[in-house]
Amino acid sequence: MNTLLDRFCRYVRIDTTAVENAGTYPSSSGQLELGRMLTAELRAVGLRDAMQDEHGIVLATIPATVARDVPAIAWIAHLDTSPETTGRNVKPIIHENYDGRDIVLPGDPSKIIRVSDNPELLHLKGKTLVTTDGTTLLGADDKAGVAVIMEAAAQLVSRPELPHGPIRICFTCDEEIGHGVDHLDLKKLGAVVGYTLDGGGQGEIDGETFSADLAVVTIRGINIHPAIAKGRMVNALRLAGLFLERLPRLAQSPETTAEREGFLHPYRMEGGVAEATLRILLRDFETRRLAERAELLRSIARTITAEYPQASIDVTVTPQYRNMADGLAKEPRALAYAQEAMRRAGVEPKLTIVRGGTDGSRLTELGLPTPNLSAGEHNLHSPLEWTCVEEMTTAVSVLLELAKKWGENAS
Numbered sequence: 116m117n118t119l120l121d122r123f124c125r126y127v128r129i130d131t132t133a134v135e136n137a138g139t140y141p142s143s144s145g146q147l148e149l150g151r152m153l154t155a156e157l158r159a160v161g162l163r164d165a166m167q168d169e170h171g172i173v174l175a176t177i178p179a180t181v182a183r184d185v186p187a188i189a190w191i192a193h194l195d196t197s198p199e200t201t202g203r204n205v206k207p208i209i210h211e212n213y214d215g216r217d218i219v220l221p222g223d224p225s226k227i228i229r230v231s232d233n234p235e236l237l238h239l240k241g242k243t244l245v246t247t248d249g250t251t252l253l254g255a256d257d258k259a260g261v262a263v264i265m266e267a268a269a270q271l272v273s274r275p276e277l278p279h280g281p282i283r284i285c286f287t288c289d290e291e292i293g294h295g296v297d298h299l300d301l302k303k304l305g306a307v308v309g310y311t312l313d314g315g316g317q318g319e320i321d322g323e324t325f326s327a328d329l330a331v332v333t334i335r336g337i338n339i340h341p342a343i344a345k346g347r348m349v350n351a352l353r354l355a356g357l358f359l360e361r362l363p364r365l366a367q368s369p370e371t372t373a374e375r376e377g378f379l380h381p382y383r384m385e386g387g388v389a390e391a392t393l394r395i396l397l398r399d400f401e402t403r404r405l406a407e408r409a410e411l412l413r414s415i416a417r418t419i420t421a422e423y424p425q426a427s428i429d430v431t432v433t434p435q436y437r438n439m440a441d442g443l444a445k446e447p448r449a450l451a452y453a454q455e456a457m458r459r460a461g462v463e464p465k466l467t468i469v470r471g472g473t474d475g476s477r478l479t480e481l482g483l484p485t486p487n488l489s490a491g492e493h494n495l496h497s498p499l500e501w502t503c504v505e506e507m508t509t510a511v512s513v514l515l516e517l518a519k520k521w522g523e524n525a526s
């Protein structure tokens with residue numbers, strides 16, 4: 116069996132779903148389990164320093180094969196999967212020699228991967244695809260990246276004739292819930308540039324991401340027995356409904372925007388009569404526009420509390436990550452070498468923007484320029500998620516070329 120495919124299927128079977136508000140780091144034990152497995156596999160191919168730290172982060176080094184002093188680069192992927200779709204009991208289905216048609220998923224035939232929704236499939240006839248059975252996500256986000264890095268590491272170690280500098284391997288936890296780099300020590304990582312393997316399809320280099328804030332709107336009403344509520348009760352749930360109603364709906368929402376447009380995205384509502392909270396994502400490529408969106412929330416809060424003076428509405432905004440373009444400009448080799456490596460691996464590179472963030476957005480902000488590279492991911496966070504083995508194989512070649520490129524040109 117193809118070792119890359121074998122790795123991928125092994126990794127996705129471990130449930131590493133991130134759990135919001137778990138109170139532990141990492142947020143789920145499956146991430147520790149997968150990390151242990153990877154650490155053992157890295158040691159088995161000869162990376163003696165492979166270790167899983169106290170936070171569950173896996174680190175290892177592929178030693179340099181050149182004598183010159185060459186800066187280290189890092190290959191990075193995340194172990195967790197999105198909580199949006201269950202990652203328990205993932206049963207990967209391999210479609211060899213894909214016939215080019217819609218794919219009906221056997222565990223839930225209402226789930227169909229349609230060619231019309233996935234035009235990339237038109238170019239993948241005859242390739243090997245991996246899907247779910249329709250009842251879970253696949254977890255190619257980001258186990259495709261994990262498998263690609265593991266395979267590239269094994270190949271690089273087995274070919275000492277390839278000239279390269281030190282390569283640091285790093286698997287992070289809880290990326291999907293915004294905590295991918297909370298415990299990552301960049302000094303310990305010791306790289307001049309990082310590459311996350313967490314991108315769609317093939318041949319793409321994400322050099323720009325959203326800037327992102329999280330707004331938590333806490334609405335406090337007055338609860339009292341409904342029997343005697345007349346003129347006294349102020350129902351926080353109703354005010355939450357009012358708040359949502361006043362958000363822009365026909366613009367500035369994920370449902371109505373694309374490309375470089377930002378949005379406000381209410382994604383969770385909790386609470387009761389006394390208190391309700393709304394969690395709202397603020398996103399934009401222009402960081403300064405996040406403040407304008409936060410101000411919109413505050414003005415809605417002010418108008419509602421003017422109408423319901425006994426209620427209080429608090430809007431708390433926390434920064435999540437920032438557009439990586441600024442940080443990448445300081446280390447132009449990060450993108451230039453990635454483009455060159457892709458050409459050498461036989462793919463025409465395409466610079467793209469991400470309507471989201473990756474570990475790389477935070478890392479770049481913290482001083483480690485980290486663009487994101489394609490790893491064969493499609494339909495993330497969904498039961499319709501799939502990947503293509505040939506695209507992952509290309510990503511492995513890109514990593515090998517990238518290692519060589521940094522080995523050659525660094526002074």
Ligand SMILES: [Zn+2]
Pocket residue numbers: 193256257290313
């Ligand atoms: Zn991811």
